[in-house]
Amino acid sequence: MEETLAGVGKSIAAVTDRTAELAVSAADALTEGAGWLARLMVLILIPVGFLNVFLRYVGRYTEAQLVNNTWIEAQWYLYGVLFLLMFPYLLRHDGNVRVDFWYAERSPRAKAVIDLIGHMVSLVPFTALAIWVSWKPVRDSWSIWEQSPDPGGLARAPLKAMILVAFVLLGIQALATLVRLVAFLTGRERMLVMGERDAPMRIE
Helix, strand or coil: CCCHHHHHHHHHHHHHHHHHHHHHHHHHHHHHHHHHHHHHHHHHHHHHHHHHHHHHHHHHHHHCCCCHHHHHHHHHHHHHHHHHHHHHHHHHHEEEEEEECCCCCCCCHHHHHHHHHHHHHHHHHHHHHHHHHHHHHHHHHHCCCEEECCCCCCCHHHHHHHHHHHHHHHHHHHHHHHHHHHHHCCCCCHHHHCCCCCCCEEEE
16 A cells, blocks of 8 residues: 555656646746847847937938937837846846855855745745736737827837736746756756756856
8 A cells, every 4th residue: 555655656746747847848948939039139129229320420410310210219129128038038047147245155055045035035926016017008008009109109019018928928937947946955856857057147
């Protein structure tokens, strides 16, 4: 009987670990996709920004209005999307800035405990609050297809929607990070696809 129960327990543990691995892998795939889109935004943002600057200076010398609100707003829209998409990517690769005068020299286990508490106390609640606060403004913006108040400006609704998308992606990655931390603290990290993580940025 005890052997049967032990076998059932191992089977449940294996299924749980496999489910956690699939969930973490799916979250990582979403995050890496967001990072890929952010890189694409950079490739588009650079020529748009250069064009705006170039036309502005040419317009000064020719006394012509060569830059319009469409291109100006396109530049800061792209920058905003780039910034938002990097939320989960930085968390995934541990690129968040740390003021770590009391964190840097601690053991990996102590760091994992600090991260686990910090994520549960601040990151996850903050992300949930941001999603809750953003939902209604985004919905209202789409319901009226909100436009820029400036002549020739772009629609605001898609950009506002990216705020909600970014925090949803951040929340998903935060949960995946919690799974990793718990797996590490319980000695089961080898059962998950942990992946390579960059060293965090540090301010000392």
